Amino acid sequence: MAAGEPGCPGGFYFRFLPQRTFSSLSSREVTGRLRQWSMLGRIQAQAFSFDQTFQPYQKDDFVMAFFRDPNVIPNLQLLSDSPGQWTTLGTEVKKIEAVNVPCTQLSMSFFQRLYDENIVRESGHIVKCFDSFCEPFLISDELRKVLLMEDSEKYEVFSPQEREEFLFCVFKHLCLGGSLCQYEDMLKPYLETAKLIYKDLVRTLLVCATLQLKSMSRHSLTLSWIPSSVM
Structure with a gap:
């Protein structure tokens, strides 16, 4: 689906970047800590790119376009109900909630x-x-x-x-x-x-997609993708 085609709100088009790795989640020291904290295999980061102009007031269209993009649907990983098992999104999202997450703290x-x-x-x-x-x-x-x-x-x-x-x-x-x-x-x-x-997640990005924890339950986490401006 190209930018501007029907079904692509706001003209946003995304590209999956499987080669983009996040060293902060794969180093020996960090993986050891994640294992101790019972988080190893239950936290990951993926990268997608887009090359259109983005303005904060477009956040709802931006997020909806992301979840409906044919390059996102088969590649976006979600943690399944089975412990430690990941699955892909697999289908278009019908409803979204976009929340601005500030990234102003730099120290x-x-x-x-x-x-x-x-x-x-x-x-x-x-x-x-x-x-x-x-x-x-x-x-x-x-x-x-x-x-x-x-x-x-x-x-x-x-x-x-x-x-x-x-x-x-x-x-x-x-x-x-x-x-x-x-x-x-x-x-x-x-x-x-x-x-x-x-x-690792925000240092090189002008617009980043981040995950916001929406539920404090360890067993049921609802996550939403959030566009957030970064200095």
Whole structure:
């Protein structure tokens, strides 16, 4: 389907780039961490290109065109209901929800407040707390309290707007992990991995397609593709 043809909203045409790899998800160190956090085989990135002019007000047409593109439908990978099994989109999407995800944070100093608020000690150790539950997660340290528990006294360390940042979303996703996650005692592995993934996905893009976690359940994740302007 060429740009501008019927059924291609906004004239957007996409090309699958199977040769584009993401080193942040394939290095030995990162794959070891993902395995520990029960995320190995359950997280991946794919690249598609387009060469038309894009404006933010066109985001709905852009996303709909993406999901209806004949180069996307047979190639876009989705995690199936079977544990660790991937499948392709396989059919046109009838309804979409496009959400702008800001990528304005360009430094890991964004997380310095975790030290300032004694959520993480100067040594880098994450401060422990009495166990509690925020379904389906067991909360056993102050970091996960800040990420999940809105009634926590330190939840407001990050504002609602900051929690929408793509860097925060990546960091949070890594910290929470999968169903058999072995949590870290130190903050450093989370920060290092989030930085690698973030830079890998957005460093060269003027418009990027990113994934937004729409459900906190480890067992049922609804994901949407989001066009986001990047400096």
